[in-house]
Amino acid sequence: MSPTLNPPAVSGQLLVSFPKEHVLQLTLNRPKSLNASTPQMMDDVRKVLNWFEDEPSLWVVIITGSGRAFCAGADLKAWNQDEQRGQPNTAESIVSNIYGFASISRRESKKPFIAAVNGHSFGGGTELVLNCDLVVASKDANFGLPEVKRGVVAIQGGIPRLARIAGHQLASEMLLLGKTITADDARNRFGFVNVVVPPTDVLPTALDLASQIIANSPDSVQSTKKGLLLTYKHNNESMVSEHVRTPESAGYMLGDNIKEGLRAFNEKRNPVWQNPGTKTKL
Incomplete structure (x- = not known):
């Protein structure tokens, strides 16, 4: 890491690295929980990305996951505990969370975001992917928005973005049926994945795309x-x-x-x- 870079301190739920000059890499790091998001992880991502937005020497960010999944969405066990304690999510809490799921799914950044989808992506994880500018996916990755199967709604950015990208009918397959799709379908039918590669090539391909971006003004x-x-x-x-x-x-x-x-x-x-x-x- 360049001695001039001083990112904010974060917990072990997020790994921060700089694989190339001008490039930030964020790795969601709860592999045993399939990188399901927690309030701590969301706060970590928010702090680092807010710093990234204002750091002129960083021009692009790559987001990936550790272990066999990219992101399984929200931590439903913790969510259920909140519901049982009478602390449900409210419309106010959703609206006030201006950056959306994991502080990414509704973030409007001036800098390019690349998703390096190393494994399965569900719920908020897919909403996160839909808000990235370029998406590299492992050929064995699957994508899903199964919120309707759990009594919740893909309201953190998934509905409008998928409808705009894929069109109403295709979006309905994922949103109304809760259907899981393959990486190839995400690229060829739904149109929100740019490149499908073998698992070992996900990060190198994402870094190559980042290199192509930083070759430009x-x-x-x-x-x-x-x-x-x-x-x-x-x-x-x-x-x-x-x-x-x-x-x-x-x-x-x-x-x-x-x-x-x-x-x-x-x-x-x-x-x-x-x-x-x-x-x-x-």
Whole structure:
């Protein structure tokens, strides 16, 4: 880890690493519980990602799981205990949790998120995946939104994102039937997985995608990511005027990286990017 990086302290439920310059890796680390999320894990992820958002030298994050599962969703045993104690989830608690499941499923980050799905992904785990920009899945991974089988609802981001990506009828297969699908189906029919690879290739492939991202201008990438988020919200071209006024677009148009990219093209060399927002003082 670079001596300049100082991430917040977390519990053993989350592993924080830096596999490559400009890349953060978060590994959900409750393998015996299939990486089911707990309040502690959610708090750990929230703290690290909030720090990541403001750390200019980190440009992309990879999220994966330890053991044989990616994430089995919420810890239903703990959830049941809360219900039995008369402490149910409420509409207010869901709305106030602005980042969604595991502090990711409704997070609107300007930086790219890559899901490295090393094993099964269910419930909130799949909602988390649906909010990532690129998804690499092990060929033996399965995806499910089985909330209706447990009397709950995929309300942390799964419903609108899956419906937008897959369309109403296909989304209904997962959401109304609680159907589990394979990684190949997630890629070929439902459209929310980019690459399916052997289990040993999941992390290397995710890291390769991260490398391809960081080969590009971080200002351009973050402005483009903002445009994708605005398009998702508006679903039309009216987002253009809003997009060009964002801080990310201002950084892209006025920063050093646009000058470097154009200069490198004319000089027939690879560009050397600076951290986003860098502006040389004259």
